Every structure is written in structure tokens, then in C-alpha cells.
Amino acid sequence: MKVLVPVKRVIDYNVKVRVRADGSGVDLANVKMSMNPFDEIAVEEAIRLKEAGVATEVVAVSIGVKQAQETLRTALAMGADRAILVVASEDVHQDIEPLAVAKILAGVVKEEEPSLVLCGKQAIDNDMNATGQMLAALLGWAQATFASELKVEGGQATVTREVDGGLQSIQVRLPAVVTVDLRMNEPRYASLPNIMKAKKKPMEEKSPADYGVDTAPRLTVLRTTEPATRKAGVMARSVDELVDMIKGAGLV
Amino acid sequence: MATLLLADVTDGKLATDAVAKALTAVAPLGEVHLLVAGQGGDAAAAEAATLQGVTKVLFAPDHALCHALAEPTAALLVALAPSYSHLAAPSTADAKNILPRVAALLDVMVISDVTAISDAETFERPIYAGNAIQTVRSSDPIKVLTIRTAGFAAASTGNAAPVETVPGAQDPGLSQWLEDRTAHSGRPELTSAPVVVSGGRGIGSKEGFEIVEALADKLGAAVGASRAAVDAGYAPNDWQVGQTGKVVAPNLYVALGISGAIQHLAGMKDSKFIVAINKDAEAPIFQVADFGLVADLFTAVPELTEKL
Numbered sequence: 001m002k003v004l005v006p007v008k009r010v011i012d013y014n015v016k017v018r019v020r021a022d023g024s025g026v027d028l029a030n031v032k033m034s035m036n037p038f039d040e041i042a043v044e045e046a047i048r049l050k051e052a053g054v055a056t057e058v059v060a061v062s063i064g065v066k067q068a069q070e071t072l073r074t075a076l077a078m079g080a081d082r083a084i085l086v087v088a089s090e091d092v093h094q095d096i097e098p099l100a101v102a103k104i105l106a107g108v109v110k111e112e113e114p115s116l117v118l119c120g121k122q123a124i125d126n127d128m129n130a131t132g133q134m135l136a137a138l139l140g141w142a143q144a145t146f147a148s149e150l151k152v153e154g155g156q157a158t159v160t161r162e163v164d165g166g167l168q169s170i171q172v173r174l175p176a177v178v179t180v181d182l183r184m185n186e187p188r189y190a191s192l193p194n195i196m197k198a199k200k201k202p203m204e205e206k207s208p209a210d211y212g213v214d215t216a217p218r219l220t221v222l223r224t225t226e227p228a229t230r231k232a233g234v235m236a237r238s239v240d241e242l243v244d245m246i247k248g249a250g251l252v
Numbered sequence: 253m254a255t256l257l258l259a260d261v262t263d264g265k266l267a268t269d270a271v272a273k274a275l276t277a278v279a280p281l282g283e284v285h286l287l288v289a290g291q292g293g294d295a296a297a298a299e300a301a302t303l304q305g306v307t308k309v310l311f312a313p314d315h316a317l318c319h320a321l322a323e324p325t326a327a328l329l330v331a332l333a334p335s336y337s338h339l340a341a342p343s344t345a346d347a348k349n350i351l352p353r354v355a356a357l358l359d360v361m362v363i364s365d366v367t368a369i370s371d372a373e374t375f376e377r378p379i380y381a382g383n384a385i386q387t388v389r390s391s392d393p394i395k396v397l398t399i400r401t402a403g404f405a406a407a408s409t410g411n412a413a414p415v416e417t418v419p420g421a422q423d424p425g426l427s428q429w430l431e432d433r434t435a436h437s438g439r440p441e442l443t444s445a446p447v448v449v450s451g452g453r454g455i456g457s458k459e460g461f462e463i464v465e466a467l468a469d470k471l472g473a474a475v476g477a478s479r480a481a482v483d484a485g486y487a488p489n490d491w492q493v494g495q496t497g498k499v500v501a502p503n504l505y506v507a508l509g510i511s512g513a514i515q516h517l518a519g520m521k522d523s524k525f526i527v528a529i530n531k532d533a534e535a536p537i538f539q540v541a542d543f544g545l546v547a548d549l550f551t552a553v554p555e556l557t558e559k560l
Contacts (some may be wrong), residue, residue: 016514017380026384038496098352099361103276124495126379128364130352133322142426143322145349149491158430163345164443164498165433166260166490170321172427174266182479182496183489219388227378227385230521233542239555242527245543250524251504252471252560 001152001174003055003078005037006105007039007062009071010125028092035071038120040078040187041180046118047079048185054152054160057081061108063101065089069203076198077190083203084108088215095126100208100215102134107211109139114175116157120245121146142172146181170193191231193194195209253339254283258329258351259300259511260344261288261320263432266296268303269444270342271304272406274399275305275555277338280369280502282388283307286413287332289317289420299412309413314420319429320346326353327421333358333394337372343398343499352396360392365400379496402443402501402522435488442474442491447504450476450493450520451486454509454549456528458486464508470557476500476520478510491543494519512537529553538545 011017012032015232020027035043049055060075062068063086072083086104096104109117122129136143144150148167149160152174161168162181172178191199208215236242246252255278260267271286278284284305288297289312297311310332316324329339329350339354343365355362356399367385368376374389375397442448449471451464461481468475477487479494493500493519505523505548510516512528512535521540522527528541538544545552 011380017383019384026380059274087368099356100293101357102356117545119337121260122496124381126375127381127495128362128366129348130355130362133352134356134362136322137326137353140424143349143353144427145322146345161345162489163432164490166432166488168319169430170319170427171430173425174425183483192500210478218392219363219390221376222387222389224379225387227382227521230540230542233526233538233540233544236543236545239545239547239552239559242529242543243556243559244544246504246527246560249542251523251527 001057001061002057002112003049004058004112004114004117005042005046005058005060005075005107005119007043007060007071007075008036008123009017009033009062009064009068009121010036012187013037014126015245019224019226023225025093025221025224032075035124036120038122038180041182041184042118042120043075043078043080044185045180046051049152049177050079059084059112059114061086061105063088063096063104065092072203073198074190076201077195078188082201084206085203086206086208088208096215097217097219098134100213101131102138103213104208104211105135107213108139116152116174117177119177119179120180132177136177142176144170144176145179147178148183150178150184179207253336254285255281255340256285257286258341258347259286259288259296260342260346261290261293261296264290264292264296264332266280266299268299269299269406269441270344270401273401273404274340274342275407276305277366277369277399278304278338281338281372285310285549287312288316289328291315291318291560297415301415302409302411304407304409304411305310306413309415310438311415312418312420316423317420320350321424321427321429322349322353324421324423325350326357327424329354330357331421336394338395338397340397342401347398349397355396358394358396360394360396361390363388363390363395363397365401367400380434381514382521383514388480400499402499419559435490439468440472440474442476443500443515445474445496446502447471447473448476448500448502449473449506449508450478450510451481451508452478452510453480453484455481455486461486463549467506467553467557470560483497491519508553510537511535512540
């Protein structure tokens with residue numbers, strides 16, 4: 001079976017973001033960008049399915065600016081077979097909304113006909129946690145979100161999901177969309193020879209128009225501001241002093 | 253037009269705190285109907301009707317709606333949607349699973365983790381792990397939102413709204429619930445607890461977490477953990493506080509052996525008071541802590557527990 005893995009190029013998770021003073025957004029010029037950490041986990045899981053003989057082909061897809069091809073090369077170096085880049089924006093500051101991304105992905109799914117779409121549960125930039133669910137809706141497929149364990153057999157996937165009170169197991173009929181949570185696996189590092197090989201793997205370039213999708217945002221961003229800052233705290237020199245502070249503030 | 257609020261129900265029990273807080277958030281939008289879905293939810297529906305601000309409870313006692321599977325629950329919301337201007341739910345795991353599916357079926361965007369409602373079309377939400385706050389205006393005919401409940405006070409009880417039974421929508425039969433593995437503790441629930449005591453990598457082991465739990469029990473607090481502590485197996489996943497775990501805003505948050513990575517701060521920096529104990533004086537947690545102590549946890553925490 002074929003597995004499709006959507007990956008997103010986002011600000012590196014270690015970077016402390018800076019809000020532009022004019023409120024127009026977050027400054028992404030000259031900032032280190034990487035693959036969204038959840039998407040790395042999705043790529044890893046897809047490759048493991050291939051290594052286990054369950055998947056026959058792993059196709060990575062990314063939607064955004066042209067530089068997202070670096071993110072796709074990373075997926076190829078990890079072990080994906082080929083890649084599709086949908087160039088939907090000229091400007092790195094223009095984030096394509098999950099609804100438009102889901103529509104483009106639905107177009108890719110119709111062409112590629114995968115049995116499984118494996119994606120990250122959320123992107124660490126817009127923190128939406130929506131694209132996988134939206135894609136499943138548009139395709140009329142089952143969804144299994146926040147997955148920490150996945151077993152695929154006999155046209156079904158058994159998925160352990162991370163829910164509020166613990167874990168939940170569900171079974172979904174394939175084809176399905178599975179969004180992965182942090183604890184599904186430990187993504188591998190791409191080795192240098194694999195990075196070199198990845199440069200020769202096929203990457204197709206497309207546009208939203210190829211799928212008949214309008215990427216105009218439904219949500220207009222009026223402004224982006226810094227969150228309220230906390231005032232500087234006090235350091236205690238001993239446990240006794242800390243106890244006095246806590247009691248003094250009426251906290252217990 | 254009114255707002256339809258999807259109530260979080262687990263095993264027939266209403267997530268009262270989350271629902272009551274979401275009610276406060278959506279109250280400025282006008283009339284609110286509360287949807288309780290799932291067979292056996294009679295008590296949850298009756299309890300929902302007592303919450304102030306609810307005009308009507310819609311109860312869908314359908315077997316397919318138990319366990320909040322996304323496909324049948326989304327189908328029900330879509331069937332009810334034409335009568336509403338806003339569909340909302342507290343940002344629980346269930347709502348995050350269901351509402352984006354609903355939004356896509358209605359061809360509208362979802363607005364996730366709303367922290368403030370300015371007017372019927374304008375909403376605030378945190379992005380980049382809470383390091384920026386975005387104000388967005390929706391041009392969609394129906395607004396689909398999940399509410400980050402941490403910042404809202406819970407609506408009170410004493411109401412007696414009518415409960416109306418509604419039929420469930422057709423179950424597409426795409427998924428099946430197998431089992432829940434939930435951890436039951438006698439402690440308060442993490443997202444609604446007024447005091448949270450969390451442990452991080454500095455705790456060192458699963459056994460080491462006993463000092464965190466002892467302090468929590470002394471304070472009547474819920475226990476939380478950083479991702480590092482969860483990944484290392486010291487604490488279960490559902491204790492994780494942070495960008496990808498739970499977001500809490502208690503009166504008092506005690507961080508023990510937590511360095512204070514961006515992703516952890518995203519889940520707790522709106523707490524009213526933050527107390528941190530860490531042996532590393534340079535740990536970023538001290539930049540957000542109101543009270544800090546540089547000390548070895550294994551001597552300081554038991555001493556603190558005893559003296560409080």
C-alpha cells in the first residue's frame with residue numbers, strides 16, 4: 001500500500017520567536033527553519049511501515065514556499081521514495097490555512113490514491129491541530145488523531161490515541177487519515193550517504209491551481225502581539241524563606 | 253442566531269469544569285444551546301441544564317455517539333449547524349478531534365484554542381507555543397471554535413434549562429471504539445485544579461516522582477509533568493503540561509526540576525503564581541517564576557512538604 005505523508009516547513013522549535021513591532025506578524029526573515037517535529041514522527045512511522053513490508057511506497061508532500069523543498073529533501077533522506085511540492089506562496093510570512101492545505105492534500109490523494117495518510121497532530125507555528133481532521137472530512141475517510149501506536153492489517157488500522165484521561169484504542173477502516181502524537185516513535189537522523197541519495201530522488205512541483213484550490217484565507221489576521229510579560233520574581237535563599245513567601249502571598 | 257456548545261462527556265459523565273468555563277467564554281455571543289451526545293448521557297444532560305447561561309440542552313441519546321468518535325459526532329453537529337451562527341467546544345482532546353472535521357464538512361475554517369472573543373467575528377488565539385497572540389476575523393458564515401478554557405471562570409449552577417431530545421445523525425460506520433485505558437487517581441483533574449505541582453527531568457526516576465506527589469497531596473493539588481519526565485517514563489502521558497499536552501492556569505503552579513523550555517511554558521505561563529525549585533540557577537523557569545529557589549530537589553521538596 002501507498003502512504004502519503006504531508007510535511008510542513010516551520011520555524012525551528014528551539015528558536016524564540018520575535019513578534020514584529022508593528023503587529024504585522026512574527027519575524028521569519030533569517031530564522032532557522034526545520035521540519036515540523038510531529039511531521040518527522042509521521043515520516044518515521046511511514047518508513048517503519050515500509051521496512052515492515054506493510055507499505056510499498058512512501059510519498060512526502062509539502063505545501064508552501066519554494067524553500068519547502070529542503071523539508072521534502074529531509075523526508076527523502078529519512079527514507080521517503082519521492083516528493084511533491086505544491087508552491088502556494090511566494091512569501092514565507094503567508095501561512096496557508098489548514099482548510100486550503102486539506103483541500104490541496106485531498107487533490108493529491110485523488111491523484112495518488114494512498115491507503116493511508118500519516119500526518120503530524122499539529123504544526124508548532126500556527127498550533128491549529130486541524131489539517132488531518134479536515135482532510136479526513138473532505139475525503140469522507142475515517143480519522144484517528146493523536147496516535148501513539150499504529151497497527152495496520154487486513155484493510156484496518158488499530159490505533160492507540162492519546163486522550164485527556166489516558167489512552168484510547170480505536171479501529172478505523174482504510175483508507176484513513178492518522179495524525180501522530182509525540183510518543184509514537186523516535187525519528188531517525190538522515191545519514192550523510194542518504195542525504196546525498198535524496199538529492200537524486202524525484203520531486204514533482206505543482207501549484208494549488210493544479211488541484212483547483214483557492215488558498216485565500218478565511219481568517220484575516222488583524223494583528224499579532226506579544227503575550228503579556230510576567231514581572232520579575234523573587235529568589236528565596238532557603239526552604240524556610242520560600243515557605244514564608246508562599247504563605248505570605250496567601251497561596252496556601 | 254444562537255451558539256451550539258458541544259459538551260465533553262466521558263462515560264456518561266459531564267466534564268463540568270471545562271463546559272462551565274467554555275460557557276463563560278461564549279456567553280457574550282448570546283443564546284447558548286448545549287449539546288450532550290451519547291447513550292447513557294441522561295445524568296450529564298440533566299447536569300448540563302443546571303449551568304447558568306444555557307438556554308436549552310439538546311440531548312442525543314444515540315449509541316453511536318458514545319466515546320465521541322469523530323465521524324458520527326461530526327455528522328450530528330453538521331446536521332444541527334444550520335440553526336446556529338457559532339459552533340463551539342472546550343479545547344479538549346475530543347473537541348480537537350471532532351470540530352475541525354465539522355468545519356471542513358461545512359467548508360469553513362476552524363479557530364482553535366480561542367482565548368478571547370472580541371465580537372461575533374473576532375477572536376484571539378495563541379500561536380508559536382503561546383509566544384504570540386493573533387487576533388483574527390472570520391469571514392465564514394458559521395464560526396467553528398474550540399475554547400482554551402484555562403483563562404475563563406466557570407459559569408455557576410442553579411439554572412433549569414429545558415432538555416430536548418434530538419436524533420443522532422447517520423453513523424458513517426468508518427471507525428469503532430475498542431477500549432479506554434484511563435488512569436484513575438484520587439487527585440483533582442489537571443486542567444481544573446487550583447493548584448498544580450509538576451515534575452521534570454530533574455526528578456530523575458519514576459520513584460523520584462513520589463516527592464512531587466507527596467507535595468501535591470499536601471496542597472490538594474493535581475500532578476503535572478514536563479515532556480522530558482513523560483518521555484523518560486517517570487509520569488504518564490496525560491500528565492504532560494505544555495504546547496502539546498495540557499494547558500493549565502491554576503492559582504499556584506509549582507515546577508520541580510523543570511528547566512522551563514518554550515514548549516513547557518506554553519502550557520503554564522498564565523498561572524497566577526509560579527514557584528520553581530531547580531538546582532540550576534540559570535534555568536529559564538526562573539524568568540517566569542514569582543518565587544524561586546535554587547536547591548537540590550531531594551532535600552528541598554520533602555522539607556517544603558513538611559513545612560507547608
